[in-house]
Amino acid sequence: MTGQDPIPAVQIDTTRPHPARMYDWYLGGKDNYPVDEAMGRQMLTLDPRVPVMARVNRAFMHRATRWLAGNGVRQFLDIGTGIPTEPNLHQVAQEIAPDARVVYCDNDPIVLAHAAALLRGTDDGATEYLQADVRDPDAILEGARKALDFTRPVALSLIALLHFVSDEDGAHDLVRRLLAELPSGSYLVISHATADFTPEESKAATEKLRAAGVTLALRSREEFTRFFDGLDLVEPRVEVPHRWHPELGEPVPGQDDGVIPGYGAVARKP
Template identity: 75%
Template sequence: MTGQNPAPDEIVIDTGNPHPARMYDWFLGGKDNYPVDEEMGRQLLALDPRVPVMAKVNRAFMHRATRWLAMNGVRQFLDIGTGIPTEPNLHQIAQQVAPESRVVYCDNDPIVLAHAAALLRSTPEGVTEYVQADVRDPDTIVEQAGKVLDFSKPVALSLVALLHFVSDEDGAYELVDRLLAEVPSGSYLMLSHATADFTPKKSEEAGELYKARSLTLALRSRDEVARFFRDLELVEPGVEVPDKWRPELGEPVPGQDDEPIPGYAAVGRKP
């Protein structure tokens, strides 16, 4: 856990290779990225100019799903694959609805640690904390998050735009099962995931770009995304393209067209 700003010389950031979190920041118009991230970002834009819209639509889903969860009584959130802070953050949405909400963020990118102070600005009634760990190390995540969250009470697991960077060989499904095993009945899984279902050729080319940089891009079909929820009760409307998941809970993202956003999103309840 970290509750303070680390000294700059304690943070080692690899600026020679692109990082998904920093590319996501660039797509959102942020400044916490490097030329190598922008270079790959522009290559992805050449394949599909809608990539920045995809990033905004995905983030809008996170806002709406968090709002729905808080409105339905969830007061604890574990956000894995946090990424670089872009306001409003998950804790700001949750604590706007329920100021007493407790939120633990988790990421493995040192640049996110550098922004931990922004993530830790909680309401007086609530708590926010940060864990630096990889999703592939669920034991560490659970151990550290358990210092803030009460795992005997419902927890919302947030895995937004994360699991398409975890291959089946790395145990994506087993990791989700492991995390869900730690939370009680009444907990939720909130997830969004990229897919090749609508843009197979572009997605194949994007996969080659990632592979050339030793990055994983595991695009999954609708059925494969639904598999993450196989033991859960899906919240309506089920597994849906991100911008179609309860749009009434937030403002629509500008710049969309009739072509589906190549991703899926869903929220499921542990019975």
């Protein structure tokens, strides 16, 4: 699906929690259901900082996008878009580079239902939407080629997505497959939850989500860094998200109350 296609009717499963809707609830959004709020509140009993983590993650995306647009990147492929929460990636990119082209991709029907809110770019730029799953990279690449020029650098953005993709689903292979089609000078942006700092709380959270049918693959710093094999990491390389170029955005209240259990990084394809 792209910005020129009509938005079809969608069937949304409201009987099971969904990560995108839980994320929306953490951010104070209204596009979630009681089942999402209920699971979100269970997560808060394990670690009350979860809403701060969500905002820190969102702020990392904003700063990484500003850095990329400020360094000449004009094409963005954002997989695992989630429910629209302004400012969205295309708004951040097009504020700096009005001609920036952005393709959003998600497999959640509720995101598709809100796609119209994502498809408002500048007159010079373009914003498109694909309905696809990260586990089907060929479909994503085929759709993205219709809006992006794969002979020019593309920033591949995987924000708070890969910790929902297990090793059994080949998370590292999926990233390599997506990167293989992108030219030299492209970038990879990832944020990812980890159990490195809060092992007991993270184990409990993983078990609760698994019982609700949600996969949570919390990777170590070493496992996270493997996603960037063969790429040139941008300084400060792998870092907890709120410490990655903090000068490019405003601090999130509460972000310094202990270590936020996650990693973020940006790297360039040689």
